[in-house]
Amino acid sequence: MDEMEEELKCPVCGSFFREPIILPCSHNICLACARNILVQTPDAESPQSSRASGSGVSDYDYLDLDKMSLYSEADSGYGSYGGFVSAPTTPCQKSPNGVRVFPPAVPQPPSQHHLLGHPGSLPPIPRNSCLTCPQCHRSLILDERGLRGFAKNRVLEGVVDRYQQSKTAALKCQLCEKSPKEATVMCEQCDVFYCDPCRLRCHPPRGPLAKHRLVPPAQGSISRRTSPRKISTCTEHELENLSMYCVQCKMPVCYQCLEEGKHGTHEVKALGAMWKLHKGQLSQALNILSDRATEAKEFLVQLRNMVQHIQENGVEFEACLVAQCDALIDALNRRKAQLLTRVNNEHEHKLKVVRDQISHCTVKLRQTTGLMEYCLEVIKENDPSGFLQISDALIRRVHMTEGQWGKGTLTPRMTSDFDLTLDSGPLLQTIHQLDFIQMKVPSAPMLQLEECCTINNSATLSWKQPPLSTIAVDGYILELDDGNGGQFREVYVGTETICTVDGLHYNSTYMSRVKAFNASGVGQYSKTLAMQTSEIAWFTFDPASAHPDIILSNDNLTVTCNSYDDRVVMGNSGFSRGVHYWEITVDRYDNHPDPAFGVARGDVLKDVMLGKDDKAWAMYVDNNRSWFMHNNSHTNRTDGGVSEEATVGVLLDFTRGVLIFLINDEQQGPVAFEGIEGIYYPAVSLNRNVQVTLHTGLPIPDFYTPGEADLSGSVC
Numbered sequence: 156m157d158e159m160e161e162e163l164k165c166p167v168c169g170s171f172f173r174e175p176i177i178l179p180c181s182h183n184i185c186l187a188c189a190r191n192i193l194v195q196t197p198d199a200e201s202p203q204s205s206r207a208s209g210s211g212v213s214d215y216d217y218l219d220l221d222k223m224s225l226y227s228e229a230d231s232g233y234g235s236y237g238g239f240v241s242a243p244t245t246p247c248q249k250s251p252n253g254v255r256v257f258p259p260a261v262p263q264p265p266s267q268h269h270l271l272g273h274p275g276s277l278p279p280i281p282r283n284s285c286l287t288c289p290q291c292h293r294s295l296i297l298d299e300r301g302l303r304g305f306a307k308n309r310v311l312e313g314v315v316d317r318y319q320q321s322k323t324a325a326l327k328c329q330l331c332e333k334s335p336k337e338a339t340v341m342c343e344q345c346d347v348f349y350c351d352p353c354r355l356r357c358h359p360p361r362g363p364l365a366k367h368r369l370v371p372p373a374q375g376s377i378s379r380r381t382s383p384r385k386i387s388t389c390t391e392h393e394l395e396n397l398s399m400y401c402v403q404c405k406m407p408v409c410y411q412c413l414e415e416g417k418h419g420t421h422e423v424k425a426l427g428a429m430w431k432l433h434k435g436q437l438s439q440a441l442n443i444l445s446d447r448a449t450e451a452k453e454f455l456v457q458l459r460n461m462v463q464h465i466q467e468n469g470v471e472f473e474a475c476l477v478a479q480c481d482a483l484i485d486a487l488n489r490r491k492a493q494l495l496t497r498v499n500n501e502h503e504h505k506l507k508v509v510r511d512q513i514s515h516c517t518v519k520l521r522q523t524t525g526l527m528e529y530c531l532e533v534i535k536e537n538d539p540s541g542f543l544q545i546s547d548a549l550i551r552r553v554h555m556t557e558g559q560w561g562k563g564t565l566t567p568r569m570t571s572d573f574d575l576t577l578d579s580g581p582l583l584q585t586i587h588q589l590d591f592i593q594m595k596v597p598s599a600p601m602l603q604l605e606e607c608c609t610i611n612n613s614a615t616l617s618w619k620q621p622p623l624s625t626i627a628v629d630g631y632i633l634e635l636d637d638g639n640g641g642q643f644r645e646v647y648v649g650t651e652t653i654c655t656v657d658g659l660h661y662n663s664t665y666m667s668r669v670k671a672f673n674a675s676g677v678g679q680y681s682k683t684l685a686m687q688t689s690e691i692a693w694f695t696f697d698p699a700s701a702h703p704d705i706i707l708s709n710d711n712l713t714v715t716c717n718s719y720d721d722r723v724v725m726g727n728s729g730f731s732r733g734v735h736y737w738e739i740t741v742d743r744y745d746n747h748p749d750p751a752f753g754v755a756r757g758d759v760l761k762d763v764m765l766g767k768d769d770k771a772w773a774m775y776v777d778n779n780r781s782w783f784m785h786n787n788s789h790t791n792r793t794d795g796g797v798s799e800e801a802t803v804g805v806l807l808d809f810t811r812g813v814l815i816f817l818i819n820d821e822q823q824g825p826v827a828f829e830g831i832e833g834i835y836y837p838a839v840s841l842n843r844n845v846q847v848t849l850h851t852g853l854p855i856p857d858f859y860t861p862g863e864a865d866l867s868g869s870v871c
Contacts, residue, residue, distance in 0.1 A: 163315045166289045167192060171315050176305040182290045183308050190302065193284045306390055306406075326372040328353050340369040348372055391416065400429040494577065501573060508569040516564075523556050597671035597678035598624045600631065606653070607684060611693050612661050612728060614686045617653040618669050629673045634680075638663030638688070661733060662690040692735050693852045694837070697727035702761040713742065714839065715846040721764040723771075725755060726837035726849075732809045734861045736853050737837060741801045743846035744778070750845045751775035751784070752803050753827075754814065754835040765840035772828045773838070774816040776803070781818070783827045793824035803847075807835065810861055817856065 165172050167188035174186040284301070287294040298304060327335035328350035338348035342358060344367045349358055358364055387397045387407065395409035403421040412418045530549055536542055598621050606617035614635075620628060633647040638660045647654045659665060664687050668680045695711040702722040706715050716722045739752055751765035753773030759765070766773035766784030774781050778796040782789045795818055797803065804817030814828040839847060855861065 159318070163311070163318055171319060172308075172311055175308040175311045175315075176302065177308045178286075178288050178293075178305065179295065180288050180291050180293050182288050183311055184289065186302065189286060189305075192289065193286055193297075300390075304390060309387070330357055338372045341372050341374075343368045343370060398426055399423040400426050498573070498575065501575065505569045505571070505573075509567065512568050519559060523560070526552060526556055592674065595626055596676040597626050597628045597673055599679040600652075600669050600671055600681045602667075602669070602681050602684050604684070607686065609659075609686050609688050611689045612659045613655055613657045614659055614665060614667070614688065615653065615655045616667055616669070616684070616686075618681060619652055620671065627673050628671045631669055631671050632677070633669045634667065635659075636666045638665045640666075643668065658729065659688050660731070661688055661692050661735075663688050691852045691854075692728060692730070692737075694726045694728035694737075694849075695851075696724050696839075696849060697836075699727075700725050700757075700761075709848065712850075713846065713848045714841070715743070716841055716843050719842050719844075720762070721749075721751070721840045721842050723755070723759060723761040723763075723765055723838060723840045725757075725759070729757070729834045729836045730807060730809070731834045734806075734808045734810060734855055736804065736806045736855050738802050738804045738850045738853060739839065739847045740850065741797050741799055741803070741845065741847055743844075744797060744799045744801075745844040747778045748842055748844040749775045749777050750797075750839065750841040750847065752805055752816065752839055754805070754807060754831075755838040757834070757836060759838065763840075765838055771838060772814055772831070772835075773840070774803075774823065774827060775840075776818070776823075781816075781823055783816075783824065785828065791824045791827070795821075795823060804856070805837065806856065806859060807831070808859075808861060815859070820856070822858070 163171055165175070165185045165188055166182075168185060170185075172183060172185055175183045176186055176189060177183055284297045285294055286297060326338040326341075326348050328338045329335070329348050330353040331350060336350035336352070339351050340354060341348045345358065347358075354369075358367070358369075389395045389397055389407075389409035389412060392409050392411045395411045397407040397409055399408050399410070399413060400406070401408045401412075401418045401421045401423050404418060407426055408416070408418045408423065413423060530553060533542065533545065533549060600618040600620055603617040603619060606615070608615050616633060618631070620626075630648060630650050631652065632645055633654050633656075634643040635646050635656060636643050643666070646656050664685050666683050666685055668683045670680045671678045696705075696707055696714050698705075698707050698711060701707065701714075701724040702716075704716050704718040704720075704722045705724045706717055707713070707724075711727075714724050741750075749764070751773040752775075753765055753771060755765065755771040755773075759770035760768045764773075764775060764784075765771045766775065767787050769786040772783075772785045774783050776782075776797050778798060779794065780796055781793050783791045797818065802817075802819055804820070806815040806817065808815070809831065812829055812831045813826045814831055816823045816827055837849075841847065
């Protein structure tokens, strides 16, 4: 009941309602608070006041209330900005909930008409006083009855009383003689509060007392304090009881109101019946509101679970981030060790080269120095003949040794600088650019069933991401099976969320699904949707693939030609399995031409008679006979031709792999072609002397029994 407490508090004083009255706007306010926020308006500025004092029209009609609140600051000196009508010279106070409260106006001599209750119980109400609802801010001028014209809300007063009593001190046992103990139960039948000892002594659970219902004291206290129904009296006729309900004014009225007052011509109903009716309506509304409250509670549970999940995911995400950064640091340390190894190797290599050069130069320098000292000693000798014996050899040795110190010998083989520069710029830039990307793959899309449909042999699918999903999506992949329980295959990859797939098999059930993808990968599939194509093939001639000389009309069902040469036109649907039958009626037939009817591949020649190449299987016919033709081979001449209003039927059966022709509902010749497999389009060739009309969606002729194989329709 704690949630109900705000409903029981006055919007002005913020305390529990005391003597609440009902305003015409259905809001409630304490009687004392209503007096405190009254504002007196000048007589000259309140034309409604004279009308309000009369007994005529609906004093509290909302249209009148709106008019009453139209006083402007310029006209009357009273403003209603923010809701309360206020006099600028009147000081105001603030209630605990922030509502402005105005002190009572200067009292005037008491008047019986201005009092609520008995004379002398309240100060008088000034004439032409204005009251503004503190909740909806509607304003009205009080009539001569003053606040007495508002009905007291006894129901609200009773609820407040019961609520306040339920919050008081613990209830005491009524049978304890001295120092009553705290009651533990209440008997609804005995209407007595018991403590445990008194209950065992005075209300044992046996005999007739065993059927009594014991409830907790608080619950018993509330039910006990529920006041019996009181007889309400009319606010205009205080001696009359309220016995009827005015449907038009939506208020209880008394007998005298019906006889003398403004309700005499209104529709009225019994008060008890309307009481039960409104209780039922309130119960129904409460049931709906209860369902919404239950949904709200479940939603709050969901949000609280989300808080827990967010906390758990936050800890997990933080740990993942730390692990990733640690991995980067470990990788950087490993790379650092590798680079340091390279530096150490380069360092050792440089030292080795320089040390080898030092050793080599040291040996050579020792040899050179020894040779020089030896030559100096030889020069000191005074024996010319002995000197000359060795001088040539010494000169050659000196030159040879000097040559060994030639170019490059005295140049260091290695520099002391390290010719390595660490290129850390890109890595530093990458580190600075290191940021979060979409770590998770997209959620499974949701198929929008209300927008998914099949038309003829085309299927349209629509989907969207879950409403609460914030994961970026780069595109979608739509997959369909083969219509016969086979494997799924991709039919669309892109960013659109709606796709139409044409050329499906007729009379087939396709399973479809879609998934989303982004830079992190591919998400889960949506739920699988089964889509049924049309049982019978409906198609027209295809203007896009027809020869330019072909003339189409009647929504591409009627065709002729503007050339004397034969030209080919095909249907806009291809077939690869199942049994299909269509007819062509001859609308015009002049000068005995040879139109041809049959099926063809998509790349058939369009400027020759149908059947002249190896891409068509046809029957061409004149006014007397017909022939079957494929790859310019004529076979099975059969008597019987066509004329105006003749009908040519084409029966294509993939279950047996045969093609059969009919003229005027009779089979024309034997089976025309066998071994039919692959994708075929209905086709016709004609010239300007012929006009025909196509009829599709027809049942298979009665004389023909299809094979036992799959009879489902097919597509290209």
